Amino acid sequence: MTLVAELTNLNCTRKEVDIDLLRGLQLKLLNRPDLADSADVFSAIGSETRLKVLFLLSEAGELCVCDLSDILGQSVSRVSHQLRKLKDIGFVKTRKESPTIYYSISNNSFANILVNFVRMGGLSD
Numbered sequence: 007m008t009l010v011a012e013l014t015n016l017n018c019t020r021k022e023v024d025i026d027l028l029r030g031l032q033l034k035l036l037n038r039p040d041l042a043d044s045a046d047v048f049s050a051i052g053s054e055t056r057l058k059v060l061f062l063l064s065e066a067g068e069l070c071v072c073d074l075s076d077i078l079g080q081s082v083s084r085v086s087h088q089l090r091k092l093k094d095i096g097f098v099k100t101r102k103e104s105p106t107i108y109y110s111i112s113n114n115s116f117a118n119i120l121v122n123f124v125r126m127g128g129l130s131d
Contacts (some may be wrong), residue, residue: 020124047116055080056088057124060111063098064121068110 033042050056059074066073071089075082089109092098097117101108111117 047095050082050091050097051120053088053091055084059085059088059092059109060117060121061099061124063109063111064125068101068108070106070108072106074109 049062051111055078062064062074062077063069069077071082071086074089075085078085089098093100093109096112096114097120098109099112111121
């Protein structure tokens, strides 16, 4: 990203502009690489199936992919894909008991907040 040195959007109509403010905001944005990680988290939880998986794991404690597949009526492959996304963002953890892998909610503050939100019915009254 090129720092604002001059106004580049000359087609934009505005009464006045504070270049120093714009530069300062750009620098703050450059110092926040965590925003991309946050976007990944919100993208990952933006799936109804993944929210259902979190709800089911919160209710049962732990389940294997076959259990989740049966409950959700979806293929093992599809449920595995959803679990991988949740694991990648740290929301679920695994425990292997050969040959079965069990999934449960990880000890992640945001995951716990989200699970409580889902368990309470989300935004519904």
